[in-house]
Amino acid sequence: TPMLAGLxxxxxxxxxxxxxxxxxxxxxxxxxxxxxHIVANPMLNGEVIRLDGALRMAPR
Structure with a gap:
């Protein structure tokens, strides 16, 4: 993604x-x-969806 491209x-x-x-x-x-999927599914609204492969970064 562009965010990681500079690394x-x-x-x-x-x-x-x-x-x-x-x-x-x-x-x-x-x-x-x-x-x-979000755009196509009218039943999905106001939800946080984590698409991160279960990676959890520790807070600083």
Missing amino acids: PEEARKSLGAQVPHPNRLGRPSEYAALVG
Whole structure:
């Protein structure tokens, strides 16, 4: 994603290795698929959807 594009390759690999499942960073197509579902489903509203592979970053 653009947010991570500025990071060095080693930093992206390290971050991706911390994702429990699947063991990689998300792909733009996966985020786009979620957006398509949100737009297409009229029953979905006001919800927080985490699309993060179960990665939880510790607070600073």
